[in-house]
Amino acid sequence: MGFDDENELNGQTAYNRTIVEGSARCGCFHCGGIFAGNEVSQWLQEDDGEDDTALCPYCGVDAVIVGNERYPVCMMVLSGLYMHWFDQEYKQRLEEATDMPTCGDYEDYLRKGIPFLTNHDRKIAVVGEIELFPLSVYGRAEELCNDGHPPQPVEYDDRDIYMGGVVTVHAGFDEHRYYYCDFITGDGIKLPYDAWSGTQQGLVLNLSRQYGDALRGIITDASMHHMRLFIDAAAEE
Numbered sequence: 685m686g687f688d689d690e691n692e693l694n695g696q697t698a699y700n701r702t703i704v705e706g707s708a709r710c711g712c713f714h715c716g717g718i719f720a721g722n723e724v725s726q727w728l729q730e731d732d733g734e735d736d737t738a739l740c741p742y743c744g745v746d747a748v749i750v751g752n753e754r755y756p757v758c759m760m761v762l763s764g765l766y767m768h769w770f771d772q773e774y775k776q777r778l779e780e781a782t783d784m785p786t787c788g789d790y791e792d793y794l795r796k797g798i799p800f801l802t803n804h805d806r807k808i809a810v811v812g813e814i815e816l817f818p819l820s821v822y823g824r825a826e827e828l829c830n831d832g833h834p835p836q837p838v839e840y841d842d843r844d845i846y847m848g849g850v851v852t853v854h855a856g857f858d859e860h861r862y863y864y865c866d867f868i869t870g871d872g873i874k875l876p877y878d879a880w881s882g883t884q885q886g887l888v889l890n891l892s893r894q895y896g897d898a899l900r901g902i903i904t905d906a907s908m909h910h911m912r913l914f915i916d917a918a919a920e921e
Contacts (some may be wrong), residue, residue: 711757712740713765714747815880855892
């Protein structure tokens with residue numbers, strides 16, 4: 685979405701009673717709510733006598749749009765507008781990202797996670813940060829160097845690879861004394877990543893031994909390179 689498109693859509697947030705009331709699908713790019721125009725019950729009366737301005741029925745902010753043919757109302761459009769027009773709030777929420785509810789799937793992430801983070805009631809404690817290494821690269825290198833020990837294919841759904849996704853973290857040694865580090869989504873899918881270095885693997889191992897099933901990770905950048913480790917107090921109890 686370009687600058688002109690962002691400005692055009694943002695322009696829909698003022699003097700919009702006529703277009704909102706006649707729309708079957710509206711969205712608020714402050715809270716991410718999607719609703720019909722007849723759900724709006726509060727209007728900001730403009731001093732100049734022009735058309736009134738809609739206030740979101742969920743958060744009360746004048747950030748309601750109806751979209752256009754190129755950019756219809758959907759969560760990805762609302763997310764992009766939020767990160768542009770509410771960038772300072774987004775950055776603050778990004779810092780507090782481990783307070784989000786656990787996401788079960790990609791659609792749930794879009795509703796409840798970054799950038800529309802609304803829940804801050806999880807009792808968490810950040811215990812470390814690591815960089816992630818894709819096992820597809822490691823596995824290919826192992827395959828080339830050791831034909832007798834081909835890597836096992838990792839099956840996963842791209843929808844489960846997302847920024848903001850909370851995963852359970854387990855590390856240890858298997859029956860063959862090989863180190864393993866598992867990042868498991870709420871759907872039970874193992875992400876094909878490992879800690880970047882031996883030092884970071886050691887950190888994850890020690891934290892896993894110390895906290896067991898309470899150790900969680902949250903991916904904090906879209907390129908899947910960075911993970912923040914934290915303790916979920918609810919899982920400890």
